[in-house]
Structure formats: structure tokens, C-alpha cells
Amino acid sequence: MTKTPRRRKGGAPSDLRAWLGLLIVLGPVLLVSMDGSILFLAMPRVSQALAPSADQALWILDVYGFAVGSLLIAFGNLGDRYGRLRLLLVGATVFGLGSVGAALAPTPELLIAARALMGAAGATLLPSALAVLSELFPEPRRRARAIGIFAAAFAAGFAIGPVVGGVLLERFWWGSVFLVNLPVIALFLVFAPILLGEVRATRPGRVDVLSVATSAAGLLLAIYGLKHLAAEGTSPASLAALVLGLALVAWFAARQRTLDDPLIDFSLFRDRVFTIAIITGLLPLAAWSAIAYLAGMYLQSVLGLDVLRAALLALPGAAVLTLTSIVTPAVVDRVGKRAVLVTAHVAIAVGLLLLLATTVGGGTVWYVLSAAIAGIGYGISFSVVADTAVGAVPPERAGSAGAIAETSNEIGNALGIALLGSLAALVFRLQGPGLAPTLDETLHLPELAGAAALEARTAFVGGLHLVAVVASALHVVLGAAALRWLPRPRPRDLREVPDGVLGSTAEGEVDDHGAGV
Incomplete structure (x- = not known):
């Protein structure tokens, strides 16, 4: 749980130092979000170079997100205890070392290990960066602007990752x-030691190591079982991993109710508004990550486009997503969070359904339209989820709510590839020619018959279509829930800018200007 930070002696930093400090903090934040998506267009090249199996390819993509998501709250507590700046410096160093290891990895196993190390390091950066911002911007209005820029950078990183990779x-x-x-x-x-001051909590909470271990192990085992079931069919090992993983996750949830300082305060989910906000943090990123990965494969391996053209086709969607995340707070001031969140789910659902027009023979126009329309919804969800979650709980629980909101983003990014990606792999296994478990492996088989190649491409497109339909249906359901359960906006005679890291007003209500990731 995030505690109130204690500011560095010497008063507020100068304007120049504060804005330079924000600029230097945005670098690692951009990298953490960008590295969650930068491989989407690169996977065909990685597959050619390292020849990973179907489940190894999915692990290369999503072990990073699982490491970030499962360790995010734990490292937030460690930063409270030992210092946010210190943790930022250590995390950035390890992130750099993991990047070198990933770049030079000669096997799929070593690439997965390096990505996991990068994810663990990335988990140190996000919560610590937010806390350091409160030291740089003690004045509430300037801090709100800084957090808005932080949120936009985080969203932009996810959006431009595939483009940069291409x-x-x-x-x-x-x-x-x-x-x-x-x-x-x-x-x-x-520059961080020069521009940033150290931040510690006055009363740091205890980190429950057993909870960290069981949550991470439970998630990884459950997803391992699901991946193998989808890619290779039923086996005792995959079923055992799935059951054991789900049991560990259930035990982790039960244990949190007995701790004074739980990693996740599950009692917050009794509030419907909070629950909708957290699911909105998870589901859009799950849909976005899965579709971005599958679309990258579609453009290159099905349509045969080179990687640069595929990257250029991703630009409109990335631009819409980033721009929407920037302007959303101002729109919320006018129409309220209920209206924009419902709009987000409708836009994503409609955008995803446009992918049904893609075929083995073409569909780039439909892909661009889909990404642009869905990008409106993605940008809205990235911008307002944390603020909505924090506004649903009492002020004294705002830190825990904000941490859960951040975690839902990272877990959503990983779950999208793991679960929806596994669904696409299942369709390919059932409808493909049965010569290899993945499209790229099939297309690179020597003396592959033209009919078999067409069958493989058709099966892959069928998997993409099914994922789009499932994700669209889930967003329709969540949009209907938001329409029913989110409160209608109330007129306010006086708006106050948030006074905490994620923000609360003098009356104990979260101001609509707050932003989160």
C-alpha cells in the first residue's frame, strides 16, 4: 500500500529542476510500457532466428508483463521502506542489463529469462516514479499536470512500441x-541523482514475501497450463499446472484477508464502481495487446508485408490512442467519467469487429480503421482508470486503489497475449494443416505445398477473427455494466485539484483532473 511520501528537506524544488526531473523520469516510464509491446512486429524475425515453440513464443511476449504485474505492488512497498530514488536507480540498472541479455540471447529459453529480468526491473520503476513526482511537484495543480503527462507517456509507450520495433x-x-x-x-x-530527491514513507508497510511468491507462481503455472492445452492438447502435465496455479491464486487471495499490509486489498472490490474501473484497466489492454500481436503476424506472415510497412500501418492507431489519452481528462470535465468509459467500451467493441473484414487476400484498410476506432477507447481507458478506481474508495485507501489500478494494466497486457493468444493458437491447431504448431513454423517448412500454406494462413485469420469477436463481446458486457452501475455526474460549484499522488479533494472526493496509468 502506498504511504504518504515525506519530501526532501529544503522546500519545493525550483521550476526548472522539477520539469527537468519529470523529463528524466519519463524516460524509464516510456521504456517500461514500450517494452510491453515492442516485440509485436518483431516476433516473426525472432521466430526465424531462434525457432521458439508455440508456447515459448507466447512466453517471450508475455513473461515481461507477468513479471511487472506480479511484482508491482511488492516493489512499491520496498520503495516505501528503502527509498524510491534508490529503487529507481537499481531498477534502471537491472533493466539495462536485462536488455543487453535479451538482445544477445542465443536461445528462446535465455530470451524468456532476460525478458523476465526486465519485467522484474520494470516493476520497480512505475510506483517509484509516481512517488518521486510528488516530491518534485508539491503544489497540487502542477502535480496534477505532471501526473497527466506521466499517464500520457505511459499510454504512448504501449502505442508506439510496435512502430519503434518495426x-x-x-x-x-x-x-x-x-x-x-x-x-x-x-x-x-x-541525471537522476542530480535532479531527483529521495522519497520514503513515514511508516512503510511490511512486504509479505510469501504472498509475492505465491501470486507470481500461481499466475505463471496457470498460464503455462492454459498455453499447453491450447497449443498441444490435453496432457497430465498441463492440467496439473493449471489446477496448481489456480489453487495458488485462490490461496493468495485468501491470505490477503489475514494480513495487516496485504499486497492487494480485495475488500475494495465490494464497491461496484471500483470493480468496473479495475476490469476496465485490465480488459482493454488485454484486447489491445492480443490484437496488436496477432495483427503484426497477419500483416507480415499472411499478407507478406515487410516490417517497415507494417509499422507504418500501425501509426494511425498509435496516434489516435496517444492523442485520446491526452485530451480525455478535459473531456471528462465536461461529460463525466460514466459517459467516457461507456464510449471507450463501445469504440473498442466496434473497432475490433471491423477486423472481421480482413481476409487472406487483403485487409490493410480494415486493419487501419479498426486500430483507429478502437484506439479512441484504449486511450480513454488508459487515461481515467486509476482516477476512477481511487474515486470509488475512501481517501485513506487511495494508495492501495491506485496500486491495484496500475497492476491491472500490466496484468491485462500479459493476459491478453496469454489467454487470447492461446485461443488463436487453439484455432490454428484445430483448423490448420497440422504440420507445425505455429504459422511461421508451417510457412518455413521445406517443400510446403501451396494448398497447405493457404490452409495455414486461413486458419490463422480464423483465430484472429475469433479473438476479435470474443474481446468485442466482453467489452459490450463491460460497457453495459458501466452504464448501469457507474454514477451519473453531479454538478459541482467548486472543483479542487487533487492533493495526493493520485488525488483527493478537501471533501474526500477524487477530482476529475487526476490521471493515472
Whole structure:
């Protein structure tokens, strides 16, 4: 649980130092979100170079998100105890080392391990960066603006990750998508000690190591079982992993109710508004990550586009997503969160359904339209989820609510590839030619018959369509729930800007200007 930070002696930092400090903090934040998506267009190249199996390919993509999501709250508590700046510096260093390891990995197993290390390091950066912002911007209005910029950078990182990856792959080998992190990390390590002050909580909570271990192990085992069931069919090992993983997750949830400082305060989910906000943090990112990955494969392996053209086709959607995340707080001031969240789910559902027009023979126009329309919804959800979650709970529980909201983003990113990606893999296994477990492996088989290649491409497109329909249906259901359960906006004669890291007003209500990730 996030505690109230204690500011550095010497009063508020100067304007120049504060804004330079924000600029230097945004570098690692951008990298953490960007690395959650930068491999989407790079996976065909990675598959050609390292020949991962179907489940290894999915692990390469989503072990990063699982590591970030499962450790985010735990590292937030460690930062409270030992210092946010110190944790930022350690995390940035490990993130850089993991990036080098990933770039030079000679096998799928080592690439997965390096990605997991990067994810663990990334989990140190997000909560600590937010806490450091409160030291840089003690004045509430300036802090609200800074957090809005922080949220926009986080959303932009997810959006531009595939584009950056595609541009790099046009000129360099696949490992370059990781080495691009190093200049940003180097600049941060040089200037952070100069521009940023240390922040600690006055009463840091205890970190329950057993909870950290069981949550991470439970998630990984459950997803491992699901992946193997989808890609290879039923087996005793995959069923045992799934059952054991679900049991560990259930035990973790039960244990949190007995702790004074739980990693996740599950009692908050009794509030319907809070629950809708957290699911809204998870589901749109799950849909976005799965579709971005599958669309990257579709553009390159089905339609045969080069990686640069695929990256350029992703630009409109990335631009819409980023712009929407920036303007959403101002729109919320006019129409309220209920209206914008319902709009988000409708836009995503409609955008996803447009992918049904894609075929083996073409569909780039439909892909661009889909990404642009759904990008409106993604941008809204990225911008207002944390603020909505915090506004649903009492002020003294705002820190815990904000931490859960951040975690839902990262877990959603990983679950989208794990669950929806596994659904696509299942369709390919059932409808494909049965010569290899993935599309790329099938297409690179020697002396592959034209009919078999067409069958493989058709099966992949069928998996993409099913994922789009399932994700769209889930957003329709969540949009209906938001329409029914979120409160209608109330007129306010006086608006106050939030006074906490995520914000609460003098009356104990979260102001609509707050922003989160």
C-alpha cells in the first residue's frame, strides 16, 4: 500500500529542476510500457532466428508483463521502506542489463529469462516514479499536470512500441529492439541523482514475501497450463499446472484477508464502481495487446508485408490512442467519467469487429480503421482508470486503489497475449494443416505445398477473427455494466485539484483532473 511520501528537506524544488526531473523520469516510464509491446512486429524475425515453440513464443511476449504485474505492488512497498530514488536507480540498472541479455540471447529459453529480468526491473520503476513526482511537484495543480503527462507517456509507450520495433528491424537485427533502451537508461542513471530527491514513507508497510511468491507462481503455472492445452492438447502435465496455479491464486487471495499490509486489498472490490474501473484497466489492454500481436503476424506472415510497412500501418492507431489519452481528462470535465468509459467500451467493441473484414487476400484498410476506432477507447481507458478506481474508495485507501489500478494494466497486457493468444493458437491447431504448431513454423517448412500454406494462413485469420469477436463481446458486457452501475455526474460549484499522488479533494472526493496509468 502506498504511504504518504515525506519530501526532501529544503522546500519545493525550483521550476526548472522539477520539469527537468519529470523529463528524466519519463524516460524509464516510456521504456517500461514500450517494452510491453515492442516485440509485436518483431516476433516473426525472432521466430526465424531462434525457432521458439508455440508456447515459448507466447512466453517471450508475455513473461515481461507477468513479471511487472506480479511484482508491482511488492516493489512499491520496498520503495516505501528503502527509498524510491534508490529503487529507481537499481531498477534502471537491472533493466539495462536485462536488455543487453535479451538482445544477445542465443536461445528462446535465455530470451524468456532476460525478458523476465526486465519485467522484474520494470516493476520497480512505475510506483517509484509516481512517488518521486510528488516530491518534485508539491503544489497540487502542477502535480496534477505532471501526473497527466506521466499517464500520457505511459499510454504512448504501449502505442508506439510496435512502430519503434518495426522501424529498427528495417535496418538492424531483431536484438536492436532491446538495445534501444540503453541510451535512455544511461541518461537516467547520470541525471537522476542530480535532479531527483529521495522519497520514503513515514511508516512503510511490511512486504509479505510469501504472498509475492505465491501470486507470481500461481499466475505463471496457470498460464503455462492454459498455453499447453491450447497449443498441444490435453496432457497430465498441463492440467496439473493449471489446477496448481489456480489453487495458488485462490490461496493468495485468501491470505490477503489475514494480513495487516496485504499486497492487494480485495475488500475494495465490494464497491461496484471500483470493480468496473479495475476490469476496465485490465480488459482493454488485454484486447489491445492480443490484437496488436496477432495483427503484426497477419500483416507480415499472411499478407507478406515487410516490417517497415507494417509499422507504418500501425501509426494511425498509435496516434489516435496517444492523442485520446491526452485530451480525455478535459473531456471528462465536461461529460463525466460514466459517459467516457461507456464510449471507450463501445469504440473498442466496434473497432475490433471491423477486423472481421480482413481476409487472406487483403485487409490493410480494415486493419487501419479498426486500430483507429478502437484506439479512441484504449486511450480513454488508459487515461481515467486509476482516477476512477481511487474515486470509488475512501481517501485513506487511495494508495492501495491506485496500486491495484496500475497492476491491472500490466496484468491485462500479459493476459491478453496469454489467454487470447492461446485461443488463436487453439484455432490454428484445430483448423490448420497440422504440420507445425505455429504459422511461421508451417510457412518455413521445406517443400510446403501451396494448398497447405493457404490452409495455414486461413486458419490463422480464423483465430484472429475469433479473438476479435470474443474481446468485442466482453467489452459490450463491460460497457453495459458501466452504464448501469457507474454514477451519473453531479454538478459541482467548486472543483479542487487533487492533493495526493493520485488525488483527493478537501471533501474526500477524487477530482476529475487526476490521471493515472
